[in-house]
Amino acid sequence: MTPFINVRKITIIKKTKTPRPNPSAVGTENGAAPAVPIMNQTENPKIRLENINYYYGKGTPFEVKALDAVSLDIHGGKLTGIIGHTGSGKSTLVQLLNGLARAGEGRVLLDGVDIWADPKEIGRVRYRVGLVMQYPEYQLFEETVYADIAYGPRNMGLPEEEIQARVHEAAAFAGVDAALMEKSPFDLSGGQKRRVAIAGIMAMRPEVLVLDEPAAGLDPQGRHTIFQGIRDYNRKTGCTVLIVSHSMEDMAQYCDDVVVMAHSRVLMAGDRDHIFARADELETVGLDIPQITKLCLLLREGGMPMPAGLYTVEAAEDSLMKLFSEAKKNRRGGERS
Amino acid sequence: MKGFAFGQYYPANSVLHRMDPRAKVICAVAYIVASFLCKNTFSFVLLFVSAFALILISRIPLKVVLRSVRALIFIMAFTAVLNIFWIVDTAEGAVPLVEFWIIKIYTKGLYHAAFILVRILAMVIGTGLFLTYTTTPIALTDALESLLRPLAKIKVPVHAFAMMMTIALRFIPTIMEETEKIMSAQKARGADFTTGSLAKRAKALIPIIIPLFASAFRRADELATAMECRCYHGGEGRTKLRILRYHARDFLGMLWIILFIAAIVTLNILGARFGWLYTM
Numbered sequence A: 001m002t003p004f005i006n007v008r009k010i011t012i013i014k015k016t017k018t019p020r021p022n023p024s025a026v027g028t029e030n031g032a033a034p035a036v037p038i039m040n041q042t043e044n045p046k047i048r049l050e051n052i053n054y055y056y057g058k059g060t061p062f063e064v065k066a067l068d069a070v071s072l073d074i075h076g077g078k079l080t081g082i083i084g085h086t087g088s089g090k091s092t093l094v095q096l097l098n099g100l101a102r103a104g105e106g107r108v109l110l111d112g113v114d115i116w117a118d119p120k121e122i123g124r125v126r127y128r129v130g131l132v133m134q135y136p137e138y139q140l141f142e143e144t145v146y147a148d149i150a151y152g153p154r155n156m157g158l159p160e161e162e163i164q165a166r167v168h169e170a171a172a173f174a175g176v177d178a179a180l181m182e183k184s185p186f187d188l189s190g191g192q193k194r195r196v197a198i199a200g201i202m203a204m205r206p207e208v209l210v211l212d213e214p215a216a217g218l219d220p221q222g223r224h225t226i227f228q229g230i231r232d233y234n235r236k237t238g239c240t241v242l243i244v245s246h247s248m249e250d251m252a253q254y255c256d257d258v259v260v261m262a263h264s265r266v267l268m269a270g271d272r273d274h275i276f277a278r279a280d281e282l283e284t285v286g287l288d289i290p291q292i293t294k295l296c297l298l299l300r301e302g303g304m305p306m307p308a309g310l311y312t313v314e315a316a317e318d319s320l321m322k323l324f325s326e327a328k329k330n331r332r333g334g335e336r337s
Numbered sequence B: 001m002k003g004f005a006f007g008q009y010y011p012a013n014s015v016l017h018r019m020d021p022r023a024k025v026i027c028a029v030a031y032i033v034a035s036f037l038c039k040n041t042f043s044f045v046l047l048f049v050s051a052f053a054l055i056l057i058s059r060i061p062l063k064v065v066l067r068s069v070r071a072l073i074f075i076m077a078f079t080a081v082l083n084i085f086w087i088v089d090t091a092e093g094a095v096p097l098v099e100f101w102i103i104k105i106y107t108k109g110l111y112h113a114a115f116i117l118v119r120i121l122a123m124v125i126g127t128g129l130f131l132t133y134t135t136t137p138i139a140l141t142d143a144l145e146s147l148l149r150p151l152a153k154i155k156v157p158v159h160a161f162a163m164m165m166t167i168a169l170r171f172i173p174t175i176m177e178e179t180e181k182i183m184s185a186q187k188a189r190g191a192d193f194t195t196g197s198l199a200k201r202a203k204a205l206i207p208i209i210i211p212l213f214a215s216a217f218r219r220a221d222e223l224a225t226a227m228e229c230r231c232y233h234g235g236e237g238r239t240k241l242r243i244l245r246y247h248a249r250d251f252l253g254m255l256w257i258i259l260f261i262a263a264i265v266t267l268n269i270l271g272a273r274f275g276w277l278y279t280m
């Protein structure tokens, strides 16, 4: 039926047909040698993705390869940001982590154990890896905010006192006002609903918290409080946290590690200093780098000896001031001699 | 669920696809009438042949058409079996083919079963080819609105019904996608829809149904506002982007159907006159 054809789908099909550079495809065509190097590799990763290929609508004319030979480590206890342009496969990737989607090829290891080792136990994995989906405000259903946040813990079969403690703790992290607890979730503003939904997952105290675009569509103040709350959660509980985002600016500010996705692949992954040192590459794949990084790149091009990969205004200010005082010193030295 | 092709519309380049949807609705109704007019072996053979001729004309692969027949196989088998056992040949000298306990099977019963099968098959294939396979749901709604317009004179809100149908059709894929998303979100919070007693499973659906309704109402609200912003005020004085026009092929199509019905009636009459084979 023509009026309903998914335009997004069609453009993507075209995209997959055009050949594009394959930075890390090693022997994946015949499926024989899974020799893809693991990005961001570490000793004991919290989560390891091994050579994942994921298709939507496999075997139909609408087949889309949403993930292409993805091998990636997520470090335990860190706050990792996943960034990429629209349709690069970020949401697909995070849905694999808690078993909402299952890849036809490749494995997802949580603490070294395949999460699909026993498919009947996948429910347990969902308690360990909490996923806040994109636009989570539409999943609220209970009569009160309190009951909605308590839905997850209640499904886990926890005692009532424990549930209560968790709900209040989670509400505090997510920035849900205590005054809202007895209100209907349908009477809240969009941003408040978002926070309630995030608290609903935090209350399950997952070892890994995954948030898909937690700040999409919020004002700068709202973005800041949400990210700050998530960072607090990460620092205070020591849980591993993954955030999917479009915004390099936010990633630069809050994340320890950054994973960059482009065209269904992981383009680069590593700690944020390393990633932002390659800011020029990020620009070539069409990602928006932080304004301040852009400025520093321009200054470098103009011949100023700025260090590469500055991503905070403070750091840029520091190095600029240093350059400035050095220049001053030099000039004074020149005058004296 | 996203791969699910909504409706059965199968794009192809055939006369049936190009025909005016109103003509197709009329043809479909006439075709159903024709299938009920069939009375004897010859007219049923003609009906059977016509169904396959339609498939050829529509240029839709046989496999695709048979897929929709497959859904009805149970009903077809059931009616056929019922006929085989039910029909008693009261004609003089009729001997049951099989006689066993209280079961008597007559040749007439077998014929009747075959007739019924052909009739259902032709109806499914005929309406499918005239309507669902070759006509988009939107075109179909347009056609119904246009055909039912005379009812507006007696205060039937034809335009409102057509608009409702269009909107409903438009939102089916959206709502399916949304259902899937909400299910995933609740699963991530530990919802379990597959185990436990029936009551428990029914209760597990609440976290899906409430957000779904909430978003359906929200969507309806937004759509209503958007329509009002564009000055929608019902059907009065409203013009169409795509105006339906009859062409020669539409009249030809309807002419063919009339000839077809005439042929069936002729075969019926001849059959009755000369006592050809079995009749219904």
Ligand SMILES: Nc1ncnc2c1ncn2[C@@H]1O[C@H](COP(=O)(O)OP(=O)(O)OP(=O)(O)O)[C@@H](O)[C@H]1O
Residues within 6 Å of the ligand: A008, A009, A012, A056, A057, A064, A065, A066, A084, A085, A086, A087, A088, A089, A090, A091, A092, A093, A134, B002, B003
């Ligand atoms: N349910 C689905 N059915 C078919 N294709 C899908 C489905 N969901 C996503 N895709 C396709 O898979 C690819 C990756 O989609 P995904 O949702 O993972 O992108 P994303 O990086 O999260 O994008 P965004 O930033 O817009 O959320 C896209 O090409 C998309 O069209």
Ligand SMILES: [Mg+2]
Residues within 6 Å of the ligand: A090, A091, A092, A134, A212
């Ligand atoms: Mg996404």
